[in-house]
Amino acid sequence: MKQNKYDDPGFFEQYSRMPRSIGGLNAAGEWHELRALLPELRDRRVLDLGCGFGWHCRYVREQQARSAVGVDLSEKMLAYARENTNDSAIEYRRLAIEDIDFAAGEFDVAISSLALHYVERFDFVCRKVHHCLVPGGTFILSVEHPVFTALAAQDWHYGPQGERLHWPVDDYQNEGVRQTRFLDNDVVKYHRTIATYINTLLDSGFTITKLSEPQPTQEMLAANSEMRDETRRPIFLLIAAVKN
Template sequence: MKQNKYDELGFFKKYSEMPRSIGGLNAAGEWPVLRAMLPALRDKRVLDLGCGYGWHCQYAREQQAQSVVGVDLSEKMLAYAKENNNDPMIEYRRLAIEDIQFEAGEFDVVISSLALHYVEHFEDVCRKVHHCLVSGGTFILSVEHPIFTAVAAQDWYYGAEGERLHWPVDDYQKEGLRQARFLDNDVVKYHRTIATYVNALIDSGFRITKLAEPQPTQETLDKYPEMIDETRRPIFLLISAVKN
């Protein structure tokens, strides 16, 4: 299933009001860890899968990447990227992640930030990324953490006074579609275990170099104190892998 919720006017408006939409990478709680996992981008050919607003594309160019291709299915996302994060060496393409067909060895680095939990067949994407990377090329991805995606409701368990008691985890081993609520909309996501993410990469010919389950930095918490509960359970899973 190829979703395009971001071209729905109401959904896009709500998304555009999120802190990370307004503040860019510096407002993304996982960004300091993801940035540290990136290889040196100078003179590299970079592909961003699910590029959204183009924040990572622009960052790659700021790090003197040779060229960047940003792929996204949303016209509204790409329109924003072209207006606000444009550069002569960034090419934005309207395309579903599942439909990418690049040449062998076309890129040195592939990035995907918080997009692949919307893709049904993760293993197919891994094989396509492996194909389009040079030998020794790097694939860095972030997804919603399986502890976060296991229960479709994606919400806390509350006490009698409305206090957040704990984060429920159930049906963890039951992989597949979850009809989640995000920004007051029904959104289809796909739950996978950590083992499935890791093994899909290994089976596609990658070597895992780092895993991370970041929490907000103190600087982020000082700026966005409402994020304090994000320290109680992981919300993101970050993986860095290298093509063997």
């Protein structure tokens, strides 16, 4: 299933009002950890899978990457990205992540931020990314954490006064489709265990170099007291891998 909720006008409008949509990378709670996983970008050719508004493409060019190709299925997302990009070394292509078909060794670095939990065949994507990276190339990805995706409700267990008692985890080993609600819309996500993410990358020819389960920074916690609940369970899983 190749979803394109972001071209739904109502969904896109709500997404556009999210802090990370307005503030960019610095408004994304996991960005400080994702940035730390990135390799040296100078003179590198970068592929961004699920590029959205193009924030990562513009960032890597600021870090002197040679070029960036952003892939996304949403025409609305790509239209915004193009309108806010003035750089001939950045190219945006409308394409489902599963349908990429780049040449062997076409890129030095591949990035995917919070997109692959919407993709059914993670194994296909890993093999395609492995193919289009140079030997020693880097694959950096972030997904919603399996603790977060295990239950479709993706919500806290509340007490009688509406207090957040705990984050329930159930059906963790039951991988597959989760019919969830996001921005008041029905959205399909795919739950995988941590072991599946890691083993799929290994089986595709990657070496794992680092994992991260980021928490909000102290600055974020100080600015927003509600963020303290985000320290009680992981919401993101970040993986850095290198092509063997």
